[in-house]
Amino acid sequence: MNAVAADIDAGILDRMIEIRRHLHRNPELSNHEASTQRYLRQMLEGQGITDIRDVAGFGLAVDIVGTGKPSNRKVAIRADIDALPIEEESGVDFSSTNPGVMHACGHDAHASMAFAVAAHLHQSRSDFGGTVRLIFQPAEEDEPSGGKRVVEEGLLDDVDAAICVHVDPYTPSGKIAVGPGPYTLACDTFDVAVIGSAAHAAKPHEGVDALAVACSMVTELQKIVSREIDPYNPLVISVTAINGGNAYNVTAGKVTLKGTIRSGSDATRERAWRRVRAIAEGMAASHGARVEVDIHKGEPGVVNDVEMTQLIVASARACVGAGNVLNTPGWTIADDFGYYSEKRPSVYFRLGIRNEDVGSIFPLHHARFRVDEAALKVGAATLVSAATGFLSMQPENSG
Template identity: 35%
Template sequence: MEEELLRELLPAMVERRRHLHRHPELSFMEKETTAFVRRILEELGVELSSGKGDIGVIGTIIGELPGKTVALRADMDALPLQDEKSCEYASQVPGVMHACGHDGHTAILLAVAEYFSRQKEKLQGTIRLIFQPAEEVCPGGAVSMIEGGALEGVDVIYGIHLWTPIPVGTAASAPGPLMASTDEFFIEVHGKGGHGGMPHMAVDSVVAGAALVLQLQSVVSRSIDPLDPVVVTIGSIQGGAAQNVIAERCRLAGTVRCFREETRSIIRGKIETLTEHTAQAYGANSSVEYMTGYPSLINDQNEFKRFLLTAMEVPNLKGELSAQIMPAEDFAYYLQEVPGCFILVGAGNEDKGIVYPHHHPKFDIDEDAMLHAAGLMIKMAESYQLEHA
């Protein structure tokens, strides 16, 4: 890796990230972001295609030396959140902000594209650049990018996520499962409305719903191996509108996070069975809408080892083993198709006040982390090509 060239690209990386931060776009709406990325890649002479639809970009850089095809991915979407930071690059779009670092990911991959475009005579094989929309919402943008040909001919894939819970200067990943699968469920409890002073003449859906919240806690504690990480969370319960009216309907919404497909299936069955039986016990009816989301993100063992080795070669960066984490990532779909590794790159810095978690209205990153992430992606690609030369 040409360290001097990479450092030369840092100012443009920061400028592009801040531009994208000022102009965020929600999932499946990233038209201006797509145009921004295409314009820069066209100036670099990168071969382009759009994948499936008019958002998202697939770029290809073919080196002058023979080798494999390495894919690198960045997500581009923002969140429906009001930016509360006081800085010159704060979001200019009311109610929308980059609160997860995807603006940084896009800027990083653009810098990597420029790096390899300048190094074609030394580049072994091919670099596939995947600028993906809609990571934040199911069904996600990864599937449509795959359907659009993003992985055609690809031998391995790498992705990074700027991660503020980790201090800048550290990167972390894990062999096998790193991030959880994510499912969502919505439960409707149907009772019989009535007067708050005459409950014996009604069927209280709120009482049945409250009982169901407690019953669902037993799904993890009494149905799953204690050594198998699982989360079942009820994030919302809504029923009724007046203090003296027994509500006819109560609605619950929740999420399920786990790492094993067998566990995932068990949890769904338990939720559906408990809902039906609990509602019946209170004289109510029920229905469950269960939405299967992203699968667990499972890194290739050998590519994780590559990460640990190459991280040592990136200036001012150290690689570590990460614990499994419950957030989900649709990068998991790519890893179901080809081997690869997803890496968390530290972007937090208490000294700079960069301490807010992802999806927080004051979220920000230490922009020095972008240099680490770009260097890591480049080194991973070069290491793979060298090994398979």
């Protein structure tokens, strides 16, 4: 591991950690990453990189063009840069100074690794041919999706493939996890408004208690997964908020629910949509209430291309040894890298950061989430190896 990681200059690796800590200390929410965008531009320019452009709102893209053996190949590397609306409790010295906002999903680590890749490739561009496009993407965590905007703005139109890494607090630090096929779930959201009629809390029979109806819906919605779907067919339905009522002595006349649907196939996705709507409408009707259901289609699931997965496996083995590369199934999170994998052959791999010695044991989106920074050089080295390895491959139709 150390031998290959050392191929990236120690100064670049030190700057990578510096950048990660600065971003962690100064997190910004989706579609508000103006300071992050400005800072990353400054750091890249400090490495002598000049071909930097603003993309997808508050994102950046930079093309590193090799001057070695000629190659017409081009590969994109995606690094997301936005944070989450979470009050940090990690206890690190560089904790967030932005109240209620935290890098609790590792996007600061992703951005800093992408910086290291860009800096290293720029420094060693005579060693390879072809182009590596680094995309520092905003708004992975919220709508409007930065990944969707990247595709709409044509940033993948002229590339042959795409790669991204995500830190993984469930995998031991420094190990690489990847596998072919579906690797994250599609993500949709729903809003439900239950309309009843308010009444005196001492005379609930004179109205229709929207809160009671909504609670019944929450219970019934869970049965879609537990009783209607094959356990081997991924589906998660979670009600994540319920709001309504404002007095001790008045039953609620209107209650709203919101939640998420995560699915592993188009057929399951469509079935879940139908069943959420049918259950909400049926429960409302059975209690004499009305209901409004809005389901919002979100990002598709990431599907890992077989050949791109093999490329990551080979690259990671070269960096950390075969014993540290895990063939693992996907996970139930969603990621708008799914828009990339719809457009081009892609691979999404995970970098283990779990290390009890540094407290890196909490899940993604947790207030006490931490990253074992020692693992980041492995992620950066794997990205470098995969990108340059891809550029050196001969396309099948090259004759």
